[in-house]
Amino acid sequence: MTSAWAGAAPVTVRVPAKVNLELLVGSPRADGFHPLATVYQAVSLYDDVTVEESDRWSVTVDGPYAGGVPTDGSNLALRAARRLAATAGVLDPVAVTIHKDIPVAGGMAGGSADAAAALVACDQFWQLGLEKSALEMEAAELGSDVPFLVRGGTAIGSGRGELLAPALARGTFHWVFAISDEGLSTPAVYAECDRLRGSASVAPPEPKPETMAALRSGDVRALAAVLENDLQEAAFSLRPALRAVLAEGLGLGALGGVVSGSGPTVAFLVEDNEAGIDLAIGLTASGAAANVRRATGPVHGAHVLVGARD
Numbered sequence: 001m002t003s004a005w006a007g008a009a010p011v012t013v014r015v016p017a018k019v020n021l022e023l024l025v026g027s028p029r030a031d032g033f034h035p036l037a038t039v040y041q042a043v044s045l046y047d048d049v050t051v052e053e054s055d056r057w058s059v060t061v062d063g064p065y066a067g068g069v070p071t072d073g074s075n076l077a078l079r080a081a082r083r084l085a086a087t088a089g090v091l092d093p094v095a096v097t098i099h100k101d102i103p104v105a106g107g108m109a110g111g112s113a114d115a116a117a118a119l120v121a122c123d124q125f126w127q128l129g130l131e132k133s134a135l136e137m138e139a140a141e142l143g144s145d146v147p148f149l150v151r152g153g154t155a156i157g158s159g160r161g162e163l164l165a166p167a168l169a170r171g172t173f174h175w176v177f178a179i180s181d182e183g184l185s186t187p188a189v190y191a192e193c194d195r196l197r198g199s200a201s202v203a204p205p206e207p208k209p210e211t212m213a214a215l216r217s218g219d220v221r222a223l224a225a226v227l228e229n230d231l232q233e234a235a236f237s238l239r240p241a242l243r244a245v246l247a248e249g250l251g252l253g254a255l256g257g258v259v260s261g262s263g264p265t266v267a268f269l270v271e272d273n274e275a276g277i278d279l280a281i282g283l284t285a286s287g288a289a290a291n292v293r294r295a296t297g298p299v300h301g302a303h304v305l306v307g308a309r310d
């Protein structure tokens with residue numbers, strides 16, 4: 001049977017990675033999820049996700065971080081496409097291609113980013129015309145970080161991270177990321193956080209007013225001073241070498257540094273582009289990290305690059 005979409009132009013969506021400026025974690029809820037108060041920022045490391053007409057569901061991955069990404073039904077981009085098809089009553093499969101430039105299992109939500117991109121791409125390809133809010137609701141069913149990667153910018157996340165409120169942020173921040181060549185499992189890092197806390201119960205957290213004030217002012221030094229991640233000690237416990245990476249970056253002149261999400265990527269804030277280049281050179285020369293990348297934030301969430309229709 002010929003697909004209703006035969007001959008339709010492929011759609012490519014670009015999606016950013018995220019860093020958590022603040023990640024406050026409460027004790028697990030009855031459903032096993034940890035209540036969070038987080039401040040996400042979308043940063044300019046991108047995956048590109050293309051969907052096109054096909055006679056079967058498939059996913060192909062290329063690019064610098066293709067290794068370690070599943071190409072079966074567990075791939076989050078493919079799951080997102082299939083889920084949206086089921087919701088929207090689309091019967092025809094698509095082929096998904098991911099160009100992967102976001103580190104895998106690096107605490108930068110690369111898999112969630114691909115899911116967000118697949119939703120936006122399929123919405124466009126199937127001409128569903130869904131509102132962003134509808135896409136974000138669909139996204140929340142796929143994973144806690146997925147709605148933010150649809151939205152982008154800077155936002156406060158609550159619940160398990162899926163409930164978003166805008167955060168007023170002024171200016172552009174310059175980041176340097178020290179990326180490990182071996183990822184950390186997000187569930188393992190949360191479990192380690194619980195283990196380190198023992199029987200102490202931690203109330204559902206609230207975002208810190210200082211972080212909001214620093215973002216509103218656009219003052220990079222103020223923001224650098226309030227970076228905080230409750231998962232950092234757990235990431236250090238599982239990967240002790242990360243302490244030295246953080247110390248190295250701060251010693252080389254970063255204004256602030258923090259483990260990104262569940263790690264092992266360490267994110268450093270710097271004054272400007274020049275300072276970012278200097279820090280990236282210093283971190284590379286010291287051998288502190290397998291790979292060093294620079295980026296800016298905030299940037300837009302998942303957006304159509306090629307294949308836009310009017």
Ligand code: ATP
Pocket residue numbers: 068069070074075076077098103104105106107108109110111112114115145183184186261262263
């Ligand atoms: P988070 O910051 O949301 O905790 P992360 O950045 O640490 O996530 P991901 O890169 O999202 O981690 O990958 C976590 C795991 O998800 C991978 O080890 C991989 O097995 C699986 N996965 C499924 N689909 C994808 C995808 N499209 N890209 C990357 N990983 C995927």
